Amino acid sequence: MAHPTHAAPESGPPGPRPHDPPAAALGNASLLGVGYLLLGRRRLAVAAAAVTAVLVCVLFRVARPWCEAVLLLWWVAVTAHGWFLAGGRGGRGGRGGGGAARGRRAAALGAACLVLLPAGFWRFDAAGIERDVAEAHGRGDCSRVLAAQDAVRLPHRVAGAPLTARGDGLAEVCDRLEGAGARLGLELDDGTRAADTTEAAKVARNLKESFDVLASALAEPGNEKAVRATLERFLGALPADGHCRTVTVTDWLRGRHPGQEALDRYAGAVERAVARTAPAALAGCGDDLADAGQWEEARNHYRRLLDRYPGDEHADRARKGVARATRAIELANVTRLLAGPGDEQSEYCSAPAKYSGAAPYRKGRANRALFSGPTEYTDRLPDEWQTAAPADAVLVVCVEQPEFGTPVRTCPYEREPSGSTRNVTFHKIAVPVRAYELRTGKPVADRTLEIGGTSCPAVITYYTVGDHDSGPPDQYVSPSDADVRAAFGPLVGR
Incomplete structure (x- = not known):
């Protein structure tokens, strides 16, 4: 039986690789120009990657919402451009494309996921940190603000630049407040005895500088609770280690200083703290000065206590202190007048x-x-x-x-x-x-x-x-x- 025969097709050079719009779009969604590489457009790939790098740098440095908007528009643009450059819905390989098409799509998807998934994770984490920072700031808890913002890393600053920038702003305010609070705390901790009065000018200068920080923070919206917490923490730490240093601090607080809105706005809290600590401090400082032989200064402190707080429980102690200091001053004066050569009248x-x-x-x-x-x-x-x-x-x-x-x-x-x-x-x-x-x-x-x-x-x-x-x-x-x-x-x- 005869069988028909067919001529074998002639072999020739392979045709051009079919374009796959989904693979090109997914590749460009990585913002690295991978889609352009799949399309054989190497120059476009390099250009796209370069533009992405510039936009990311701008976002990192400027950290404004408009920078994110520009980067998002760029992402949409290159993704859409890859799709349409590959032929869109009418492109070859757009309906399945066999195993080769599936491989290209998988590679493109992997590239996109390699960029987008970490970016999404770090942005989500940055949003959580920013939320913690905002909540802590809203409560006036600057320690928690600084602790939360301290968790920010470089990926957070790239993926969630505006979020971390807001946190940086709140942390910067809290850092200033914490520094002012620490300086105020030093004025309470660094107390000696009678010698404190010789440092009154230095203490007053440090108090003014610290309260200037509080006033500047108070002038910015949203910082009221943080300022109040810092001030209350300082006032709650009174009295200081040294009686005379406490007197210097309370005397400064009793005054009204231009530009110290923090003192004016919280005048009630300041007055209560002064009234709570000043009488005992005046009495104690008077005793310390008396022990050091500084009788004039001791008497002045006792008299200030009697003038300002005549009904205080330390008033009797101050009255006795005034009498004791007065006798000592008189004795010193008499001793001076009586000094002289023995054979001559003094x-x-x-x-x-x-x-x-x-x-x-x-x-x-x-x-x-x-x-x-x-x-x-x-x-x-x-x-x-x-x-x-x-x-x-x-x-x-x-x-x-x-x-x-x-x-x-x-x-x-x-x-x-x-x-x-x-x-x-x-x-x-x-x-x-x-x-x-x-x-x-x-x-x-x-x-x-x-x-x-x-x-x-x-x-x-x-x-x-x-x-x-x-x-x-x-x-x-x-x-x-x-x-x-x-x-x-x-x-x-x-």
Whole structure:
């Protein structure tokens, strides 16, 4: 049986690769120009990838919504261009295309997924971070804002640039507020004792700078709760470690400073914090200054407490502090006035002052005295009658130079070597004195004491000048210690 035969087709060069619109569109959806590569358009692929890189850089640097809109339009454009460049619905391979078409589509889809899925994930995560940041900022929780924004990474800033930029803005405000709060906290923690008052200018400057930050943040919409939280955290941390530093801080807060809207808007909270802490701080600072011997400053702090908070529980302590400081100031002044050479009257005698801590002067009773002036006779008084310490004295007795007092006896003396006779009169020792009650600084006596003693000794000695030998016509009696005590005893109540 004969079988028909057919001629084999002639082999020739393969035809052009069919275009696949879905593969081209998916490839270009990757924004890397993969669709153009599938179409054999290498220059378009390089150009598309370059434009994408520029747009991504602009989005990263500018981070505005319009940048995202431009990138989205570019994505739609290149995706659509790939579809239509491949022939659209009428292109070859558009209805199935067999295994080769499926391979190209799978590769294009993989490229698109390699870009879009991570971008979507990072944008979704960026949106979550931005939401956490906004919620924390809305509550005024700056610590949470900074912690949440700290989770932002480079992919977040590319895929969700505007979202992260908003978070950066809120974090920047919170960072400034946290810095101001930390600086305010240092003003409370860095406390020494009385020396704090010497740093008042520095503390005030730091407070002003910190509150300037609060005021600038308050001027921006949406920051009120964060500012309030920072301020309340600072006020809640009062008092400071040092009493005097607390006084410096509360004094500054009590003032009204231009441009400090934070103080004005939250004046109630500020006043309550000051009223809660200032009285104890003023009393404590007064005590610290007193312990350091700074009595004037101590008294000023006690008086400020009494002037501002007369009904406070620390008022009695302040009144006692004022009295103690006043006595110390008076004692220091009296001590200064009484200082001077032992044989000369001190400044006190011309400008008497009081020391309210001294015991009162009582007539007829023993009054310990501090003597000022010539010491020839006062040094012979018993130790229990006198003192060199103003704090122990009741009287200050100003002693003048002795003079001739009442004549006691006149005796003849034979002069040698001439043998002539001369009468010599012996006088009591007159000592003018003025006595002041130290407690009040008022005079209690102004008299002349006369000291008695023996007279007419067997021999008297005198000195001559040249050939002139007149001899002394008057002499003092020679007092004993008992005679000196007898003269001064009535003055000091002995």
